[in-house]
Amino acid sequence: MAIREDVLVVGGGLAGMSAALSAAETGATVRLLSHKKSTLRHASGLVDCLGYTGDDGPLADPYTGLSDLPNEHPYRVVGESAIREGFDRFDGVVGDSYRGGHTDANALVPTQAGTIKPTARYPASMAAGLASDARSTLLVGFEGLSDFDAPLAADRLAAAGVPFDVRGVTLRFPKEFRADAKLTRYARALDRDEEPDRDRAPRFDGVRRALAELVRPKLDGAERVGFPSLVGDDENDVVREDLANRLDVPVFELAASPPSLPGVRLESLFLAALDEAGVRRTTGNPVVDYESEDGALTTVYTDKNGQRVPYGADQFVLATGGLVGKGIGSSRDGVREPVFDCHIPHPEDRYDWSATDAFGDQPFARFGVVPDDDLRPLDAAGDVEFSNLRAAGSVLGGADFAAQKCGSGVSLATGHVAGERAGALI
Amino acid sequence: MSDADTTPTDASTDSFEPVDVFSGEPMDLRPGADDCYKCTTCDTSCPVAEVDDDFPGPKFQGPEQWRLKRKGDDDIDPSINSCSNCMRCDNACPSSVPLSQMHNEARGAFVERQMEKLSTEYVRNRILANYRTSAWFASKVPQIANFAMNFGPARWVMEKTLGVTAEREFPAFAQQTFREWWAERGGAHVENPDKRVAYFHGCYSNYNTPEVAKAMVHVYEHFDYEILVPPQKCSGTPMFANGMLTDARRHARTNVEELAAAINDGADVIASCTSCSMALRQEYPELFDITDIETVAQHTYEGLEYLRINEDLRGAVEESEVDMPDMAYHAPCHARNQGLDRQAVELFRDLDGVDVEDVGPSCSGISGTYGWKEEKYDKSMQIGEEMFEHMEAGAGEEGMTECPTCAMQMEHGTGYEITHPLEVLQEALTETSAA
């Protein structure tokens, strides 16, 4: 068969990309097969390690919470040093575009919704906004931007007890856009410093300057200014610095709910790293079938409208995500892993899948494949499904990503381990 | 010789046949609309929404419009005509909502029911969509056509009366079409019942860039393939983008019939234009119900892709060497949707003597006929800005892409000469030079 690599990773999320990078570092040739574009572009851009365990949280230091996690949690399977290595890899990919690597402690990042999120790594654009910092804060929103209500967010942050004064104002963006204009429209206008509308900013010829002039009279002593996550896209650093210089106070972005431009920016950083590492990527068609020989996978097939294309490899990594990423499917007949049909333990009775208490412990959130110490999925009898298949990321069972705020960290740690072991076997 | 078929207008006999989607059972896209969980990822991927303030974005065009339709409100929002059919929203959607299919059908319904058939816009769009007809006439008198099409006063009139921008230069017509060349060389030079491909050259490489089609022939014959060149019409791409589904279906019928016959003779179908392969593989089965349409979709490949799957192309390239200038590669949107956006860059990484640099994920902005419309020209150039900048920032002074209209835009924005990957492959693997 013509298309062959040493290591083949199925799934292009954070777990798959980390696995591909770690495998490539061992010297193996690697291909990443992904159905959809990387899911990072519909993520928030924050990278969590561990925020909560059971009743505990938010945790000041995620590493202190590890021992409270159940044995089957992926963090317990790979261990603390693998988690650290996973984050080291992340730090290497993002360079100084991200912050938080200097400490084990969780940062508290304010969001556009007016909540505080404990997270391990955050974009540099959010650095001046941390909730642990006592500088008084002005939040600026725009008329017509439905995702963000600055006065409401400010009230919520104040009610949450942040240690600083916070106010919110809603301004008219210096250039008029349609009522439901996309985030990308604002970001582009700032990136390119487009001309403002004459009736909104008669005196200035660039939107950045015009925006700064609109904000200035509202400062009223505020020591930093927060905007929604649309302060430029490609030129985010430049735009932020330009605004900060004109206003004479630091400027930051608030974390947004997905999809967000910080998520899109994180995706570009990872794609550049994959390129640099020589990882081959094929995105657009799902893997739907496989062939195996003597208990080892030999080939997987992608599908395009019924057309099958074979991809061969010696080692495979399954990183297709959880229920959201479609790595785990549920139907009336049960819960399954659709690509290799790996065993996923779940109660026979559908009614036991979710707890009646909506806020209680949700068994279905932890559904996923069960790995051995080497991250190889196990069948119902406890034997490995395939000797050369490892699993990483939210396709693994045992973690409750939403409740524990550990999604990205689990993907980084398990992706790293799965990729490195697969590569080392070549 | 007759070119591709008897005449380009020979379909008048069946031109009254309505398109399936408007007659009989309408396709039910509601389940698709229901899959939408309003995450708006599609909106952040849409190049038009980023620059066009009047465009409400794919989420509105797709799932929201379909929900409205269900409530009995039948009118389609005219903004659907601003969608360039780049299909980027399609592969961004995590929930596999068939966005571009929804857009195509909405656009078709709009043109059918709501668009004034005598309006300049309709006439202009119909002319742009039926590029093949104009090209067929022009190819009969290429010198005159090349002169007339770019003759200043004529262009001014076209812009004023038809809304075709005068900013762009019409592509030159070749002195000899690919099919004329093919006939002159006596057709296939290789006979091989075990390795057969039917070449869907499309309009552009027949009338404008036969060098791409010839490169395809040389490369495939190098790998010992027997090449069939069946009669064929327009793939329909410009017609989908303009809502001219009746025209598109007429052409599709001929294509499907001819290609299915070739498949029956043991061939797979290959195309050198990524929008043509996209149409045959995805839009055809999504939009039309024609016998064998699925068979054709399942047997169609892009030219480079097919060799990667079936031959040791990497090995062959590793052993070769070329002496070519550095190139800035742009992946056409329609290549992305077939999962082909990285193949050229990855393949030529292993080829000595040429450096091919990916200019990133931005859209070229021309999207076929979109950038030819007078009212869209500025938007088209704004979308393209990022690509132009990345091309100019890169090392090379030339460009590479699979899509003929992306190539036009790349050239228009930077002045670079643009090469097709198959031409590089020809240079690397065969005696015939691309120059």
Ligand SMILES: Cc1cc2nc3c(=O)[nH]c(=O)nc-3n(C[C@H](O)[C@H](O)[C@H](O)COP(=O)(O)OP(=O)(O)OC[C@H]3O[C@@H](n4cnc5c(N)ncnc54)[C@H](O)[C@@H]3O)c2cc1C
């Ligand atoms: C809406 C959203 C919000 C998020 N917010 C946060 C946050 O606040 N903090 C945080 O730390 N993390 C967040 N994340 C990131 C999330 O935690 C990561 O996505 C998680 O780490 C899971 O990564 P993964 O790689 O395992 O799976 P996914 O990211 O789900 O990726 C799975 C990949 O596999 C592909 N795939 C699936 N099936 C197939 C197949 N059959 N063939 C080929 N490819 C296939 C998919 O296309 C996808 O690319 C968010 C993600 C999303 C989607």
Ligand code: SF4
């Ligand atoms: S990306 Fe898909 S699910 Fe999300 S809003 Fe668009 S159509 Fe809906």
Ligand code: SF4
């Ligand atoms: S096809 Fe392209 S232009 Fe049309 S809505 Fe989708 S992303 Fe936007």
